[in-house]
Amino acid sequence: MKHTSLLLICLIIHAICCQQNTPQDIAQKIKEYIHQTHRNDIKNKNLLQSWIRQASFPGNESGIQNIIAKTLKDDLKFDNVDVFDMSRLGDELFKNKLFRSPRTAEQLKVSPIVVGVMEPSDSCPSFVEINTDASQINQRYKSLILNGHVDVVPIGDETQWKHKDAFSGEYYHDGDSERIHGRGTTDMKGGIFSSLIAVQAIQHVFNTTRLCAKLIFQSVIEEESGGSGTLAAILRGYGTADAAIVPEPTGMKLFPRQQGSQWFRIHIYGKQAHGGTRYEGISAIEKSTTVIKSILSLEEFRNKPLRSDKMFSSLPIPVPINIGVIKGGEWPSSVCDHVVLEGRMGIIPDGKETIDSAKQMLEQWLSKDDLIQLDSYFEKVPVRVEWFGAAWVPGHVDTEHQVVQTLQRAYETATNGQQVTVASSPWATDAGYLNTVGGTPAVVIGPGQTSLAHQLDESISVDEIYKCGEVIALFISEWMMNLKK
Amino acid sequence: MKHTSLLLICLIIHAICCQQNTPQDIAQKIKEYIHQTHRNDIKNKNLLQSWIRQASFPGNESGIQNIIAKTLKDDLKFDNVDVFDMSRLGDELFKNKLFRSPRTAEQLKVSPIVVGVMEPSDSCPSFVEINTDASQINQRYKSLILNGHVDVVPIGDETQWKHKDAFSGEYYHDGDSERIHGRGTTDMKGGIFSSLIAVQAIQHVFNTTRLCAKLIFQSVIEEESGGSGTLAAILRGYGTADAAIVPEPTGMKLFPRQQGSQWFRIHIYGKQAHGGTRYEGISAIEKSTTVIKSILSLEEFRNKPLRSDKMFSSLPIPVPINIGVIKGGEWPSSVCDHVVLEGRMGIIPDGKETIDSAKQMLEQWLSKDDLIQLDSYFEKVPVRVEWFGAAWVPGHVDTEHQVVQTLQRAYETATNGQQVTVASSPWATDAGYLNTVGGTPAVVIGPGQTSLAHQLDESISVDEIYKCGEVIALFISEWMMNLKK
Known part of the structure; x- marks a missing residue:
């Protein structure tokens, strides 16, 4: 009762105060x-x-x-x-x-x-x-x-x-x-x-x-x-x-x-050799081109269904996966045995995807769903995915x-x-x-x-x-x- | 005459000296x-x-x-x-x-x-x-x-x-x-x-x-x-x-x-953007995968005729082009606008190829013969080839x-x-x-x-x-x- 009275008083005051505005x-x-x-x-x-x-x-x-x-x-x-x-x-x-x-x-x-x-x-x-x-x-x-x-x-x-x-x-x-x-x-x-x-x-x-x-x-x-x-x-x-x-x-x-996001680091491994006998090694730089291809196809796989949602429809790639950094090798005439990719994976803001579920999807894509279909080398020498740095929910x-x-x-x-x-x-x-x-x-x-x-x-x-x-x-x-x- | 006499003397000495050995x-x-x-x-x-x-x-x-x-x-x-x-x-x-x-x-x-x-x-x-x-x-x-x-x-x-x-x-x-x-x-x-x-x-x-x-x-x-x-x-x-x-x-x-060799450095250019709107940029990392492909095809082009020469036949790739270093980008969530490849180009030891003619071939391959056929982007934004570091004739x-x-x-x-x-x-x-x-x-x-x-x-x-x-x-x-x- 007390509340109701107060409310009424307030509403009246409000009406008076605001009548000029x-x-x-x-x-x-x-x-x-x-x-x-x-x-x-x-x-x-x-x-x-x-x-x-x-x-x-x-x-x-x-x-x-x-x-x-x-x-x-x-x-x-x-x-x-x-x-x-x-x-x-x-x-x-x-x-x-x-x-x-x-x-x-x-x-x-x-x-x-x-x-x-x-x-x-x-x-x-x-x-x-x-x-x-x-x-x-x-x-x-x-x-x-x-x-x-x-x-x-x-x-x-x-x-x-x-x-x-x-x-x-x-x-x-x-x-x-x-x-x-x-x-x-x-x-x-x-x-x-x-x-x-x-x-x-x-x-x-x-x-x-x-x-x-x-x-x-x-x-x-x-x-x-x-x-x-x-x-x-x-x-x-x-x-x-x-x-x-x-x-x-x-x-x-x-x-x-x-959109949320999570940074990732992917390690790709090869085998060292002298550049003059590069066929005795395995170039992690060449292997990285396949990994990049696989990541791009994961991006497409994740974004295709989003394009029909009007909240995303104005965005060419609603939730991108960006590879921002590539680093590998130290010597021009050696076969590079280790390439590192660093990037940012967008997390879908649909109330369902979490950082953890997105991480799991990328890991599975590179270990099972896609990458090893592109090159069976990655079955024997898997890439290593590391989650580091920035992340935003x-x-x-x-x-x-x-x-x-x-x-x-x-x-x-x-x-x-x-x-x-x-x-x-x-x-x-x-x-x-x-x-x-x-x-x-x-x-x-x-x-x-x-x-x-x-x-x-x-x-x-x-x-x-x-x-x-x-x-x-x-x-x-x-x-x-x-x-x- | 003097010479002929000397020669005869020498040959005699030689015969005597060596008869025991x-x-x-x-x-x-x-x-x-x-x-x-x-x-x-x-x-x-x-x-x-x-x-x-x-x-x-x-x-x-x-x-x-x-x-x-x-x-x-x-x-x-x-x-x-x-x-x-x-x-x-x-x-x-x-x-x-x-x-x-x-x-x-x-x-x-x-x-x-x-x-x-x-x-x-x-x-x-x-x-x-x-x-x-x-x-x-x-x-x-x-x-x-x-x-x-x-x-x-x-x-x-x-x-x-x-x-x-x-x-x-x-x-x-x-x-x-x-x-x-x-x-x-x-x-x-x-x-x-x-x-x-x-x-x-x-x-x-x-x-x-x-x-x-x-x-x-x-x-x-x-x-x-x-x-x-x-x-x-x-x-x-x-x-x-x-x-x-x-x-x-x-x-x-x-x-x-x-084999001779010459180090090279190739600059590949893209366009910066935020990783979340990466479609507003151009990824030099993605573009680099095409450059790598083009370099590999130049290697094959140069080596194919060498394989029939018995001096080279024991080598899977007689005169390799090795990409030993890749570097690009500084920030995982930015689109990378500059990738550098460093490598070693073998120079064919056939008495005909020189370091200069090999350099010219690589430059032309990437500016005219091959790369722009793979992606016309490189016509507008050419790669830059730099010759640096070590070289051996x-x-x-x-x-x-x-x-x-x-x-x-x-x-x-x-x-x-x-x-x-x-x-x-x-x-x-x-x-x-x-x-x-x-x-x-x-x-x-x-x-x-x-x-x-x-x-x-x-x-x-x-x-x-x-x-x-x-x-x-x-x-x-x-x-x-x-x-x-």
Whole structure:
């Protein structure tokens, strides 16, 4: 009875408070604030640039993390900004079977993770939740995770960058579009900045610091090596919420499913000999060509049935197996007796395939199903499959889920009626961990083109960063007011 | 007239001197000296062991070279023992287009070459030469080069050697056969020791220090990196003679032809992309499988006509193209955009093919004749062929040449009537330089199995070292007495 009364009071307050702000009004105010006030403020321009100028390779993330922590604390007034390093998690993290970082606890001490937590406003009218059938009312806050990573991949051969200084953070114009240049712009400091813009927009439009939901803002590390930064944040208690958005560069597509992945190393053995009598040896290099052929046929075998699923239909190879590294031999005039292939196997985000079942499939393909049919040599001298390095669990949220649907509407509003493309991501993200380990419905939508990530001359459209900020802000404004879970 | 008189006198002296020593007598004395006197002398056993115990990697050859120089001077009484380093040759060597050493002149200063020169005996009855038709008589000495290299290749992973200490020089028995263990035994200190035994046998049996020919004993370095040590000896004036024997490990086969070789590096280009969207890139690893296929077909194209030549018929692939190294990519989940293949192309020792013509053939095969037929991609994105590192010129002596025929007879005598196998070597040796640059008919025959060279647990049969010593001694004894050039 008490609950019912409270609910009624709340609904009345809510109605009063909001009568001056229709959803259209709010959307308009968000748009204006984001694209005018926020964007034209030179302080914000400089802030993003200062992030890009931090060459946040693994081991060098503290610069940007300190800036972000300060912004969350001083400017966004987060209640608690937890700056911690992964070593603090101890065995719970380092002995976790999903832990992937190549660094030791000691090495990770220099690399902080930042998690800002903002409690919901206690004056907020809409933090009470009722079930759809109104049988249960829970006086609880909704919660939202905004997750992004600051670690960046190597810049490769900098002499090949057309824009010199891979960390300049230089703003420039490409036609009408403003862009910002540098490693990490697209993957994914631009996306983190979109989240920041969104929170500031809500704060501004609703004239409040706190939102009507508990907000957990995660700026993590070690995403590129397999997501152990987000795993650490989850294990520290920040991983469970009613929704999570990870603004990785999707080109503003919405990915409720994220492909998982697992790195592999395949050893192919031959027999040494002098190159002049190479017929006395067995070339592991020649044998490797058959192994590559077999891996390509496994990829086709796995992808053929996926092409009829509309979530995958836009992808030429929905869940690729990529061989990224080949190494064999030391001496041009010796027969090479050992070749190593290293690659990345995509894990199908259908809610059924797991990393373990995918591993088993590859192993069986090379030991039994396919490779030895191509060359019986591999029956006598089998390849050895090793699982190493990075792995990301796949993520999967139903397209009917409120998070997905609310984001679809937010996108439509921000783009004057365009439909967002809903698809499966061609790569893994930390959303998989939030989903699988945190139990949080996590989706990925963000600014920037995948094709520029990890590339020479990485850059991002500033327009798109702000567009994404608007979409996330619109999502928050609807979702935090929506009492249905 | 004067010449004719001299010739007659010489022939008379010769007849008198030799009447007590039929070739059979000499052969018997050589055999006894070598297999009994020499072999049972503990001093000789220790001498060979002291050579093996010198880990004569590039930069560390001076130990064995000093021992050899001392032996040539003190024990074999060479007139002149020239110990010099390659830096002394200056630009003539270092700017020579056949120069291959990876070391600089400065670095080579620590690595001496030893050349012992012994003038012919002035009491020797047979140093006068007449032409076959007796129209010309030249009062000149014959000359013979005995060439060998002391540099050894790396030992690889020593923990994999069954006999510990790769430079122990330990004598041991394998059934009835005595062997000596260690890196460099087969390739090719054993062979140099055979040459030493041969010279000592001639000195003993003919009871003279000097031979009836000018003898040039070359103990060189830098063979394994392409033969620049022998090139230096040639440029210093020691490379031209009436014959040269290089006792590399042929298993006592006789190789009047020695395959040349040239290292190559092939760059294959693709296009980077994230592994999850690998269809946006072009995998240089996949493209490399086609390049490997094309190289194999060039090998077949070159070798098919050689198989009908009896000099090559014992070799499954007479002149192989070996791809010994493959390297590509740095990141398992990126599409690899650059693969490098490194290998060794055999140069056909038929007197027609040169290193340059072989290079041209490979380049044309990959740019025009074959590769682009397999995949037109290579028309737009051609492979780049680079010629680097080691190269050895091929060597070619006619099987009718006196050097070859005399060695065949020497082998027959030493083995009680067995025929030596005459073939083309499956690898290059310094004989190619002596032949091509020095203009010396150079052949290869030596103790030890090719299959043990450059391998773990390298060792050599001591019996075979002595057998080869006997063959070279028998060759010298017949050849230096033979007045026909």
